[in-house]
Amino acid sequence: MIELEQLSKTYTQKDGTLVRAVDSVSLKVAEGEICVFLGPSGCGKTTTLKMINRLIAPTSGRVLLNGEDTTGIDEVSLRRHIGYVIQQIGLFPNMTIEENITIVPRLLGWDKKRCRERATELMAMVALDPAKFLKRYPRELSGGQQQRIGVIRALAADAPVLLMDEPFGAVDPINRESIQNEFFQMQRQLKKTVIMVSHDIDEAIKLGDQVAIFRAGKLVQFDHPDTLLARPKDDFVSAFVGQDHTLKRLLLVRAGDAATTPATARPGLPLQDAMNLMDDQDARYLTITDNDNRALGYISRRDIRSAGTQGVSGDKVRPFNLNAAPDENLRVVLSKMYKHSASWMPVIDAEGKYLGEVTQDSIADYLSSGKSRGQRMAA
Known part of the structure; x- marks a missing residue:
């Protein structure tokens, strides 16, 4: 020192x-x-x-x-x-x-x-x-x-x-x-x-x-x-x-810093319940995870509406087209979003565990919140 x-x-x-x-x-x-x-x-x-x-x-x-x-x-x-x-x-x-x-x-x-x-x-x-x-x-x-x-x-x-x-x-x-x-x-x-x-x-x-x-x-x-x-x-x-x-x-800021943790669902959740959960969160999609919290994909409100609410969430799961690692910086994250015209990405660690999601809004909220990595690391 x-x-x-x-x-x-x-x-x-x-x-x-x-x-x-x-x-x-x-x-x-x-x-x-x-x-x-x-x-x-x-x-x-x-x-x-x-x-x-x-x-x-x-x-x-x-x-x-x-x-x-x-x-x-x-x-x-x-x-x-x-x-x-x-x-x-x-x-x-x-x-x-x-x-x-x-x-x-x-x-x-x-x-x-x-x-x-x-x-x-x-x-x-x-x-x-x-x-x-x-x-x-x-x-x-x-x-x-x-x-x-x-x-x-x-x-x-x-x-x-x-x-x-x-x-x-x-x-x-x-x-x-x-x-x-x-x-x-x-x-x-x-x-x-x-x-x-x-x-x-x-x-x-x-x-x-x-x-x-x-x-x-x-x-x-x-x-x-x-x-x-x-x-x-x-x-x-x-x-x-x-x-x-x-x-x-x-x-400097990592995806894990700016991530939020919305509710997720298991594959066996009825589609009607999944729709209700999205309504509660005012969300267009819902991440599906297994019992070990590994990300399996997501279901969208549009898919449920087009196919009806019969069945379970696992029937309509879409794979993630892109995701962020928790230690990726926000410059890389935003670059991926803009390249793929995406408004959100799941944050998934090396073992496939779901850690939350990062969105353009969550990035803006973090940057304007007064929080910093230095503050977080000191804590």
Whole structure:
């Protein structure tokens, strides 16, 4: 865990004026989470990042790593155990890719076999063939490939903490999305604690477990990205996240969050009773499940009316043409709905269990309700 306690940095200008670049910042980043620092240029986010590994010395306040004050740790030892990635990458041109990746492990005394195994493992995680690339030099790689090497080099010594200063900012949009996806999967697999500086709100909500918004050296809001979008603390945050912040939430909210749980029926329910149940719910359809709550399909009011109310619900069951998994984001869900001209979809888990349904109305209700995934996860 990383904890900042009233962290501040003050500079003295040539005319003697004091400038507070970072002003009493306090926050906690849980082990294995990604926290993204956001804010306009000069807001203090990069200075705060650099104070964590003491590239910049704090004027006051403390940085704690797993409860230990970093001022009591030797600077060289501290930096060797905190990975650091910058936008400019900084690969050594006269070293091979393998040598670049393993520079810190070699300084830590790792043997050649262990270094090679680590480099091979990390190269595979970013979709670069170790046999093809390890013996190459940086000039023989594209910009996107070099950026991948810069990221995994910071992970080579298996440091528990990774600091990243706009690591994907210089990469073109196509490669940036690919690298972001690879990094996110790698972080979830390795469970590193990451603090990342970014200027991109879309990147922040895509990657961050928590987002910290800075302004003029102060921490303005620190929240789960969905909470940040749902309830900006003030006009500055609202303007920073953008007028389309509600649409951005579609990537964060899952089908299971926006699902409702209308009544269901068993196959043996008489059709007249099924019609009455739909009348009670003012619904045009009714989901049919078995005794284990597995979704079998649905019956519609129209089908019952056209065939009469004799028989049981199982006689008129239609299979679902599409469904949503509980962890699918609402952007995917709405895309499916619009593609198939559907107004609703059942939410069904991997075992076929019926969890409810998501509709265009339920999505709109959730987004306007003030609820957020951050609130739900904290509870």
